[in-house]
Amino acid sequence: MNHPKHKNGILGRFAYEGIERVLHEKARLSIMTSLVTHPAGLIFTDLKELCTLTDGNLSRHLQILQEASLVEVWKGFQGNRPQTLCRLTVEGRKRFLEYIAVLESVVADALGAARDSGVAGKLAEGWSPA
Amino acid sequence: MNHPKHKNGILGRFAYEGIERVLHEKARLSIMTSLVTHPAGLIFTDLKELCTLTDGNLSRHLQILQEASLVEVWKGFQGNRPQTLCRLTVEGRKRFLEYIAVLESVVADALGAARDSGVAGKLAEGWSPA
Numbered sequence: 457m458n459h460p461k462h463k464n465g466i467l468g469r470f471a472y473e474g475i476e477r478v479l480h481e482k483a484r485l486s487i488m489t490s491l492v493t494h495p496a497g498l499i500f501t502d503l504k505e506l507c508t509l510t511d512g513n514l515s516r517h518l519q520i521l522q523e524a525s526l527v528e529v530w531k532g533f534q535g536n537r538p539q540t541l542c543r544l545t546v547e548g549r550k551r552f553l554e555y556i557a558v559l560e561s562v563v564a565d566a567l568g569a570a571r572d573s574g575v576a577g578k579l580a581e582g583w584s585p586a
Numbered sequence: 587m588n589h590p591k592h593k594n595g596i597l598g599r600f601a602y603e604g605i606e607r608v609l610h611e612k613a614r615l616s617i618m619t620s621l622v623t624h625p626a627g628l629i630f631t632d633l634k635e636l637c638t639l640t641d642g643n644l645s646r647h648l649q650i651l652q653e654a655s656l657v658e659v660w661k662g663f664q665g666n667r668p669q670t671l672c673r674l675t676v677e678g679r680k681r682f683l684e685y686i687a688v689l690e691s692v693v694a695d696a697l698g699a700a701r702d703s704g705v706a707g708k709l710a711e712g713w714s715p716a
Contacts, residue, residue: 470620471638475612482605489692490600493699497709508601532713541713556696559689562619566686569623579627583662583671 470565474558476551478524483509483517488544488552491527497543499534518542526551600695604688606681608654613639613647618674618682621657627673629664648672656681 479488486507490498498506504514521527526548530541544552609618616637620628628636634644651657656678660671674682 467635468638470616470623470636472612472616472619475615477612480610480612482602482607482610485605485692486600486602489602489695489699492696493600495699505597506600508598508603529716530709530713531716540716541709552696553700556693556700560693560697562615563686563690563693565619566622566683567690569619569625570683570686579660579671583660586659586661586670 472558472562474555476555478520478526479552479555483507483513484521487517487521488526491542491544492549492552497541500540500542503542521548602688602692604685606685608650608656609682609685613637613643614651617647617651618656621672621674622679622682627671630670630672633672651678
């Protein structure tokens with residue numbers, strides 16, 4: 457990425473434009489990680505337990521992911537029981553892995569800083585609490 | 587972490603309880619990463635440019651982070667110009683690095699899956715779009 461230079465750093469250096477809000481929301485991040493680790497898909501009840509979500513919350517977030525073409529939802533039967541199957545679309549897998557690459561850069565930035573430096577000391581004189 | 591076992595995985599395996607919403611929001615993640623990489627603090631205008639935020643948005647998110655005791659905001663002068671200085675609290679640094687460790691586990695889960703498996707093939711018969 458090319459960032460315009462700036463006197464005290466780089467414009468937008470920590471803006472992380474690749475963080476898509478549709479994927480970044482906590483429950484949806486949980487759903488997407490469950491699904492990317494289960495490429496054949498997950499039954500609704502299993503997905504619910506992996507994410508510790510209620511029926512209502514899982515349904516609501518699945519609908520948002522489905523409308524964004526990231527997840528597919530299928531109806532069918534296992535034995536005689538009607539079931540709902542959820543899995544990533546090809547597009548969903550691609551965009552989620554792109555998002556994960558951005559998270560990886562956030563982690564690298566933060567942990568790099570944590571290694572290089574400690575907690576700040578006392579402020580120079582002349583600063584007062586806002 | 588101990589998760590109760592479940593027939594088809596582990597209850598809450600992908601729930602990522604350590605994702606604190608106050609830190610996970612995109613703009614605040616950007617602010618916190620900027621500040622953790624600048625332990626001596628950042629002047630408001632520089633922080634704004636690193637995060638590509640407007641004055642109003644940066645102020646609003648700083649207030650939320652300040653109310654959560656994660657960030658300190660100071661008033662002072664550089665030369666004759668009044669300035670606002672922002673930096674992490676000790677607590678803020680600690681909690682942000684804990685949060686980053688959870689993000690690291692999300693990345694590891696997702697990339698592990700991406701390495702191990704590809705895109706799902708055709709569904710077995712009997713499933714229809716929901």
